[in-house]
Amino acid sequence: MQYDVVVVGGGPSGATAAEDLARSGHKVAFIDRDGRIKPCGGAVPPRLIEDFFIPDAQIVAKVNTARMISPTGRQVDIPIENGYVGMVDREHFDEFLRKRAKDAGAHRYTGTFTKIERDAEGTHVMYRDKVSGNEMKLTTKLVIGADGARSNVARAEIKDGDKIPYVIAYHEIIEAPAATATYDPARCDVIYDGRISPDFYGWVFPHGGQASVGMGSLIKSVDVKKATADLRAASGLTDCKTIRKEGAPIPLKPLDCWDNGKDVVLAGDAAGVVAPSSGEGIYYAMVGGRVAATAAAATLASGRVKDLQLARKLFMREHKQVFRVLGAMQNAYYRSDERRERFVSLCHDVDVQKLTFEAYMNKKLVKARPMAHLKIGIKNLAHLTRLVSPLRT
Structure with missing residues (x-):
């Protein structure tokens, strides 16, 4: 044939x-x-579920909060309003x-x-x-x-x-515990910390009865397995049973x-x-x-x-x-822990949170709030020029 x-x-x-x-x-x-x-962290937005007719049986968890964690341990919880982020295995x-x-x-x-x-x-x-x-x-x-x-x-x-160009990503699928002080089965944790990844980020994403814990880096000398072990320890997940381990390149452009x-x-x-x-x-x-x-x-x-x-x-x-916007953000904020600290600080802003997740959920930039965009632009410039402290919200 x-x-x-x-x-x-x-x-x-x-x-x-x-x-x-x-x-x-x-x-x-x-x-x-x-x-x-x-x-793969396994996150899929509502638009994917709708556009590609994904049945609910494939969604192993529904996330309603994203937690951003800075190099100093500062945490910013961003609620996902009017929907959820689906997780797949x-x-x-x-x-x-x-x-x-x-x-x-x-x-x-x-x-x-x-x-x-x-x-x-x-x-x-x-x-x-x-x-x-x-x-x-x-x-x-x-x-x-x-x-x-x-x-x-x-x-x-x-x-x-x-x-x-590509990032080397590595993660471990583990048996997830019940909710603890450091783990929430309805929350995605994104860790911006040079001790975990000097140029990208680490993650803890729930998968129902399992969880994906991993990180990525462009730098070949980074020990991805050690970094993931450190991330598991910081998240109170060291003693959880490891189901499988996987690594692969993720393209960046x-x-x-x-x-x-x-x-x-x-x-x-x-x-x-x-x-x-x-x-x-x-x-x-x-x-x-x-x-x-x-x-x-x-x-x-x-x-x-x-x-x-x-x-x-x-x-x-x-x-x-x-x-283009996401590439500019990565180039601006992923280059050092000082910049990452400022990025997490910027995420405190309610307009940043709403516009970010509206864009993520719908896969397009939101243009309906020009004053919010202007406000974010000014704050972004202030952080990049160090006119404000990263410890300010």
Whole structure:
């Protein structure tokens, strides 16, 4: 069988692309490595749940508060009004998405991508079958590379596809205790402390009966396992049973080009679509899969390979400004503990809290309160120029 599209990768991005294409009547296959669980806090906003029809059974916890913790131990609790942040466990969530794609008509193969070959018969995606160990071939018209931050598809097919900056993330899934003085099963803790991460942050995110405890850093010399152990100790979670440990890169910047001008387009982490500052990736990965599927369908219908560019254009049209603002915030506040202290101080402001979570929940910048934006801008400038003390609210 010749496929219209072969998707390399079966995470949220690849599974979404495969499902969308199958539901629109295309012959599509996806290759999944199987058994790989990405380290991830697991937070999903209401817009993801609504846009991608996620059933409540996949939501393992509902968070109503976010706690920001500064290097000096200062805590700012931000209530999540008019809703909640859902938490998923990637071990089960990703498999749910893959099964849904298969049920929609996508053919599922289990193995590891090796290369792309081309001849007079078409484009061939080569992979090593997990069960037999044999090299197998899928013939297709188009390929969607959704194989993660250090994408082999991107490295082989896309200009500068191997130059994407990334954070190394590590977390441990543990058995969560009942509520304690330092742990709340309805609260996400975000720790801005150079002792945990010198250039990113640590987290404690509830997953129902489990919790994700982890951190990330751009600096390769950082001992991520020790930092996570220190974070568990600070959170009173040292004695909790460890269920599994996972590490992986998280990209920090979308690539400038997502397609090779012929037959390949990228999606999700392979394209670099993880939000700066927050490291949020599930929602953007699924959007990336959807726009890649849209671009592939347009190319198949028109015969114009230029239509592969639609993937990046559609994504950036809606999310470029959010990524730009979050990138500027990360560059401004993550560079030192003194700056992190000021950032947490800024989060005391009620307008900051409301605008931040309205933007997070709806995935767009809120423009309805110009005076609030002006007030935040002035406070932000005051902190960055050290006109105010970080200890002031």
